[in-house]
Amino acid sequence: MPQTTVVIATRDRADDLTRTLERLGELDVPVIVVDNGSSDDTVARVRREFGHVEVLALGRNEGAVARNHGVRRAATPYVAFSDDDSWWAPDALRCGEELFARHPRLGLVAARTIVEPDGRLDPVCVEMARSALGRDDDLPGPSVLGFVCCAAIVRRSAFLGVGGFHPVLFWPGEERLFSWDLAATGWACCYVDEVVAHHQPSAFRPPPAWRRRVELRNDLLTTWLRRPLGVVLGQTFALARRAVGDRDAGAALVAALRRLPAVLRHRRLLPVEVERRVALVG
Numbered sequence: 001m002p003q004t005t006v007v008i009a010t011r012d013r014a015d016d017l018t019r020t021l022e023r024l025g026e027l028d029v030p031v032i033v034v035d036n037g038s039s040d041d042t043v044a045r046v047r048r049e050f051g052h053v054e055v056l057a058l059g060r061n062e063g064a065v066a067r068n069h070g071v072r073r074a075a076t077p078y079v080a081f082s083d084d085d086s087w088w089a090p091d092a093l094r095c096g097e098e099l100f101a102r103h104p105r106l107g108l109v110a111a112r113t114i115v116e117p118d119g120r121l122d123p124v125c126v127e128m129a130r131s132a133l134g135r136d137d138d139l140p141g142p143s144v145l146g147f148v149c150c151a152a153i154v155r156r157s158a159f160l161g162v163g164g165f166h167p168v169l170f171w172p173g174e175e176r177l178f179s180w181d182l183a184a185t186g187w188a189c190c191y192v193d194e195v196v197a198h199h200q201p202s203a204f205r206p207p208p209a210w211r212r213r214v215e216l217r218n219d220l221l222t223t224w225l226r227r228p229l230g231v232v233l234g235q236t237f238a239l240a241r242r243a244v245g246d247r248d249a250g251a252a253l254v255a256a257l258r259r260l261p262a263v264l265r266h267r268r269l270l271p272v273e274v275e276r277r278v279a280l281v282g
Contacts, residue, residue: 002028002029002030002076003076003077003078003097004029004076004077004078004079004080004093004096004097004153005029005030005031005032005070005074005075005076005078005079005080006024006027006029006030006031006032006079006080006081006082006088006093007031007032007034007067007070007071007074007079007080007081007082008020008031008032008033008034008070008081008082008083008084009034009036009064009066009067009070009083010033010034010035010036010038010042010083010084011035011036011037011038011042011061012038012039012040012042012204013040013042013084013085013202013204014038014040014041014042014045014046016084016085016202016204017033017042017046017084018045018046018049019085020082020083020084020085020086020087021033021046021049021050021053023087023198024082024087024088025050025052026090027088027090027093029080029093030054030074030075030076031050031052031053031054032053032054032055032056032070032073032074033046033053033054033055033056033070034056034058034066034067034069034070035055035056035057035058035066036058036060036061036062036063036066037058037059037060037061043055043057054073056069056070056073062167062170063169063170063171063174064149064165064169064170064171064172064174065164065165065166065167065170067081067149067164067165068163068164068165071154071156071159071160071164072160074156076156077100077155077156077157078093078096078097078100078153078154078155078156079153079154079156079159080092080093080096080152080153080154081149081150081151081152081153081154082150082197083149083150083199084202085150085199085200085201085202086113086150086151086197086198086199086200087197087198088111088196088197088198089196089197089198092111092153092195092196092197093153095192095194095195096109096111096153096192096195099140099192099195100153100155102140103138103139103140103188105138105139105186105187105188106139106140106155106187106188106190107154107155107158107159107182107187107188107189108147108152108153108154108155108158108179108182108187108188108189108190109140109141109152109153109154109190109192109195110128110144110147110148110151110152110189110190110191110192111151111152111153111192111195111196111197112125112151112191112192112193112194112195112196112197113125113148113150113151113196113197113198113199114196114197114198114199115198115199115200115201116198116199116200117200122148122151122199124148125191125193128142128144128146128147128191129142129191129193130142131143131144131191131281132280132281133145133277133280133281135190136188139188139190140190140192141190141191141192141193142190142191143188143189143190143277144179144189144190144191145176145179145180145183145189145277145278145281146175146176146179146281147175147179147189147191148175148199149174149175150197150199151197151199152175153195155187158182158185158187161185161187162178162181162182162184162185162187163181164178165177165178166178166181166225166266167262168221168225168259168262168263168266169218169221169222170214170218171214172211172214172215172218173214173215173218173219173222174218176222177222177225177226180222180226180270180274180278181226183270183274183277184270184271184274209248212248212252213248213251213252213255214252214255215252216239216248216249216252216253217252217253217255217256217259219235220235220236220239220252220253220256221256221259221263223235224236224256224260224263224267225263225266225267225268226267226268226269226270227269227270227275227278228269228275231279236253239252239253239256240253
């Protein structure tokens with residue numbers, strides 16, 4: 001019986017998703033596609049061409065929270081995330097399963113990510129491999145407090161235990177807060193070079209300016225949700241100063257302030273030791 005389900009959140013990228021599902025079909029594992037209200041033929045196409053794939057059609061765009069629906073639906077102890085433009089190497093999921101079985105404290109494996117079509121290593125992997133947090137003796141790789149979701153495998157019970165990806169953030173940058181919440185409940189996140197995922201970035205991507213604004217917004221929201229007041233004020237004032245001459249920073253600050261009521265409802269400080277580790281990695 002398969003021990004890992006692949007969960008994919010997608011929206012309006014049917015061609016990319018089709019190529020990914022063809023590759024994942026070679027792995028013979030359950031696959032759940034969660035559609036974030038696509039306006040193209042994503043849902044109909046997947047149901048027509050990939051009868052073995054389960055489709056959850058949300059009818060609306062829930063951002064990263066779409067993955068939460070997929071994880072809840074999965075019936076396996078582990079869940080591997082793919083995007084509609086990423087997939088897993090043939091032995092990656094088996095390797096991940098063995099690591100979870102050997103390391104009871106392990107909550108998430110961050111995989112080595114190969115960027116296609118030229119086969120280069122994603123620079124984020126270099127950063128994770130050199131993590132300032134080092135490596136504990138009972139873990140299979142360097143500890144990290146962040147990861148790339150399209151190249152991550154999680155222990156399903158750990159994911160559900162912390163509530164999955166946070167709705168306040170929507171997307172992107174949801175991984176960092178999730179890794180903090182895992183650490184706060186005693187789970188470890190590790191980078192493991194032997195587990196391999198492939199990512200061929202879609203040609204259909206949001207404009208760079210939009211991406212920069214939401215990344216700045218979510219960086220601030222993540223700090224507001226979990227870190228001490230002094231850090232919150234410092235990062236908020238820093239973004240406000242940047243906003244004087246940076247329209248993207250100004251837009252990010254305004255967007256974050258609109259979500260402040262939700263932040264206040266969900267704010268919860270990290271344990272002291274986790275906050276120390278977060279401060280160490282910056």
